[in-house]
Amino acid sequence: MTSVTRPRLLLVEDDYVTTDYLQQGLEKCGVDVVSVANGNEGSHYALSQPWDVIILDRMLPGLDGLTILMRMRAQGIMTPVLFLTTMDGVPSRVVGLRHGADDYMVKPFALPELVARVQVLLRRSSSFRNTAILNVDDVELNLLTLAVTRNGEKIFLQPQEFKLLEYFMRNAGTILSRQMLLKDVWHMDFPVRTNIVETHVCRLREKLGQDAPPLIHTIRGSGYVMSANLNDIV
Template sequence: MTDNSHKATPRVLLVEDDLDTATYIERSPVLAHVAITVVADGTQGQSLAFNESWDCIILDRRLPGLDGLSILQAMRAADIQTPVLFLTTMDGVSDRVTGLRRGADDYLVKPFSVIELSARLDALLRRTGSHPQETRLIFADVELDLLQREVYRAGQKLYIQSQELNLLEYFMRRPFVVVTREMLLQAVWDIDFPIRTNLVETHISRLRERLGRDAPPLIHTVRGQGYVLRRS
């Protein structure tokens, strides 16, 4: 298993006045690898941006107290170069161009996919060195090559389809942690609403098959709770 214990958890400031959006981001299992601080007011957001150290800031454009563009301009004028990602309903080309030209590092329009938000955030963190790029994950005798998107078990290459591979990656980043069906639906399929489907069960069954029915099982069902990656 890859040891990340020596890496500091990236700190992210989210300035968002919509409670549902803020809660959705803060509680998303896809973003569990970062520590998110949420504020709903632009004035407070600017104060935190100026007075604390952040690895990235996610800003709404429309905020009470002080708008996101004004916060960004004040930061850049003060030579605060913390990466900023705008997350907003302002979706016009001119809105995006203005945000980027005023110093934003990325721009994502609502409604959005939390998986895409996570990917964009990780790209910004890698750029600043706050999120060192991993090239592989290892658990027991399973190795996942993140660059080539290939899986090996006991040195033998396994042929695993894209969704099962994403599922395996999610488990390998959270060994020994029980994950619920709902967490998997959101993280792997970007489904964050109640739905009757056997997607999770079907793909876990396929993944177990790909990992080898005769090999020691690694993905275990925890009755009434979900699934966990652990040795037998």
């Protein structure tokens, strides 16, 4: 099995609509998000656990985001921090950056831009820098750039195909049932009649190269497995 740690992001935001929007968008890009809605709890999480990136609102119930940031930097915690706030004046930006913020975005914001900025901060994060690449045989998947290559050749995947490949690579060598794929990749926890798994596996195999040695194998009656050597599995 391939063992790679997904990046962990702490989101301190008191608007639940924004939190839900961010959480869904970031997790689709391979980032695990833990969210809290007030400054006191946010400070506790920021100071007591390791994170790869932290997103802070400036105005929060309890402690404000700037105080949380100042406490982090005073304790030598250099986790990259992005402020996401309605405080859009130049003085507010300057204060935030001078007190140790790595980036500053103003609401309303575009999710693709925020995701891109988070990816930039992840590249700076020493705790994640060396764990962002999955490899199985000659296939490489980069969780930061979302690039996929096989034997150095770029492979262009749709978002759901990327998620499926990531799941296969994280569980390389393990037989994955159809129900496991439906639950963990498509988040379908209930019985459903659909050929969505079979269709996406077929497309993924085609994009990985029909002329190259197969890596995704069908195990009759059990499911699928990703492996360069099927003899090691069956």
